Amino acid sequence: MLQCDVLIVGAGPAGCAAALTGQKLGLNVIVIDKATFPRDKCCGDGLTTLALRELEKLGVEPTISSWVRVEDVFLRSPAGREVRLSLPSGRGQYAAVVKRIELDAELVRLTANNGVQVHQGVAFDNIELTSRGVQVSLQDGNIVLAKHVVAADGMWSPVRKALGCTPKGYRGDWHAFRQYVKADGRRSRDLWVWFEKDLLPGYAWSFPLADGRVNLGFGVPRSKDVNGKQLSTIWNGLLGRTPIREVLGNVEPEDSRTAWPIPARLPKAQLATGPVLFVGDAATATDPMTGEGIGQALESGRLAAQAIAAEGPNESAAAIYERSARTAFQVDHQFSKTLSNVLAKPMLAEVALRAVNANDWSRRNFARWMFEDYPRASLINPRRWRKDLFDTRGAWAVQN
Numbered sequence: 001m002l003q004c005d006v007l008i009v010g011a012g013p014a015g016c017a018a019a020l021t022g023q024k025l026g027l028n029v030i031v032i033d034k035a036t037f038p039r040d041k042c043c044g045d046g047l048t049t050l051a052l053r054e055l056e057k058l059g060v061e062p063t064i065s066s067w068v069r070v071e072d073v074f075l076r077s078p079a080g081r082e083v084r085l086s087l088p089s090g091r092g093q094y095a096a097v098v099k100r101i102e103l104d105a106e107l108v109r110l111t112a113n114n115g116v117q118v119h120q121g122v123a124f125d126n127i128e129l130t131s132r133g134v135q136v137s138l139q140d141g142n143i144v145l146a147k148h149v150v151a152a153d154g155m156w157s158p159v160r161k162a163l164g165c166t167p168k169g170y171r172g173d174w175h176a177f178r179q180y181v182k183a184d185g186r187r188s189r190d191l192w193v194w195f196e197k198d199l200l201p202g203y204a205w206s207f208p209l210a211d212g213r214v215n216l217g218f219g220v221p222r223s224k225d226v227n228g229k230q231l232s233t234i235w236n237g238l239l240g241r242t243p244i245r246e247v248l249g250n251v252e253p254e255d256s257r258t259a260w261p262i263p264a265r266l267p268k269a270q271l272a273t274g275p276v277l278f279v280g281d282a283a284t285a286t287d288p289m290t291g292e293g294i295g296q297a298l299e300s301g302r303l304a305a306q307a308i309a310a311e312g313p314n315e316s317a318a319a320i321y322e323r324s325a326r327t328a329f330q331v332d333h334q335f336s337k338t339l340s341n342v343l344a345k346p347m348l349a350e351v352a353l354r355a356v357n358a359n360d361w362s363r364r365n366f367a368r369w370m371f372e373d374y375p376r377a378s379l380i381n382p383r384r385w386r387k388d389l390f391d392t393r394g395a396w397a398v399q400n
Helices: 013-024 049-058 100-113 158-162 228-236 242-248 294-310 317-343 346-356 360-370
Strands: 002-009 029-033 072-076 082-086 117-120 124-130 133-138 143-151 174-183 191-194 203-208 213-221 251-262 276-278
Touching (some): 002 133, 029 143, 143 294, 276 317, 294 317, 317 346
Parallel strands (some): 002 143
């Protein structure tokens, strides 16, 4: 039988962020994951400024082999207008692309090297809330007694299911599809987002990786009126689309195509039950406009560990976490959802991209807004305005 302050179920970004933060705050932490790392995770592989800053806090260095720093972003409007957005240079990293199989393995390595017990290949079985905390049964026969559990076990969260609080019939808010492709086009070394009319408010992407590869995919909201057959048709024809072919050049698909659901309903989500806190995809924390979830996973994991460390006789960890997570995410999620609805209409998407392309200031700061350098809802929430809102550095910036 194992005992700890915090048992973390899931060793992805959310789980490792919770583990590393908890360990630094003096908590006795154990992490379990049914997988053995390195293991792949179906993902777009893009990292926003939010994600990069959270990784820097954890001690990650941008030296992973597939890591590509992004400095320019190219958007293509529904009518074919190309917009180039440049992120600030010489002030750290504001966006990057790295394979999840490598990023997650590095996070697990870093977590273990910092003294956290990480049990790989060990699956969760059942959970029981007791007067002293939580008793968790593992599929290898072991029992873990913990004061708190952080469920970082994904959208289908077995912990949430075992507690009987999975939303009935919920299958995610977006469909996403990805494949790694070898591309020789000169412009394939840039990050591209295509706002194709038939995908709105979704989009297609090409994210550059090292050694001539790209992460190619598309995502559409589940609410969009498309069925599985139509999604398959879109996927089969993606490389044949002229704008995409012109950027990628000659392509050689690698590995298999993968698809996954994206959960993005945090304003409606149950974030805790008793001493169990839900983070990352288990908290449905993904951004509802872009489908980005790594930054939100890292931040929610950190907030959960901080809440547990701050628990006292007058306020539970669940209450602290609920407050901090909703403060961090909820307004931005609601704003992103509203914008997503606007972008569903090609004409409005075209108008929005024309406004973005108005001048150097609008292009630069839209890029920073898109990559979560500052809170999305700052545009409409004066309480979030501050003097240095547009003067923040990226991650791993060299201090003068």
